Amino acid sequence: MSPRSLISGGLLLLGAALPSCFSNNRHQGQRLYAQHCAGCHGEQGQGLARLIPPLAGSDYLAKHRAELPCLVRNGQHGMIVVNGVGYHNVMPGNKTMSTAQLTNLLNYVESHWGNQAAPRTIRDVQTQLDSCRRP
Template sequence: MQNFKRPIFLILTILVSSCGSSPNKQTADEEPMDRRTEIRLTQYMVQGKSLYQTYCSNCHQADGTGLAKLYPPLAGSDYLMADLKEAACLIKNGKTGEIMVNGVSYNQMMPANTNLTPIEIAEIITYISNSWGNKAGISATRDVTRWLKNCEDSEN
């Protein structure tokens, strides 16, 4: 059933995105996006939001504000936006130990999500890095695949 949903979703995304004529959106580095990238960004944002709600929002909250001093915010997070490559590794492999986010110390374990595929991680990263005031553009699946390989290599 899951394999059936992706093609339908892609067709719907293309149809919705092609309605009307809007100027090219800008990425975080202010370069105009081509139409294909704009459609992919829209798809990644929708899928990423759904995956975020399933895997991340329990701790980081639906609005990305985190949970008190237990779980760090993703909204406006200096830690997240400083290194999206590390974010891919954290999502896949989890993390233990202290981190500093926006000047506040957090020391809760983040569980690993080893069942997530590179495209799902790319969708989550794209969603969280372009929501709640964050602006980073699309995190491509090929990049996330390389990032995940690099974090595996650094563990060995």
């Protein structure tokens, strides 16, 4: 086999493997949401009456975009206002989620249910996490 054939064959194998790799990451945010968030915020991000804020069509997500990585990592303990309604319940944080997982989760939430934020990068999320105030 010539070196050119080997390179072509290697590129074909790499090309075949990459879509499944990206496909798994593309859906990771949805899986993480179902595992960690949907129990409280609802399967469609609808929240729960005046107890748990909605993520669907949430003005809070857009207004506090830079704070969201810290909020998910460290939790929420104070009063917040979402779509004009005040919420004062504790949201537990998740310190076990990697920066990549947190990025995928936020990208999922911020691109579904009427939310239309620009995609985040792992580097952006890490920079925001580095600036978190420690609880």
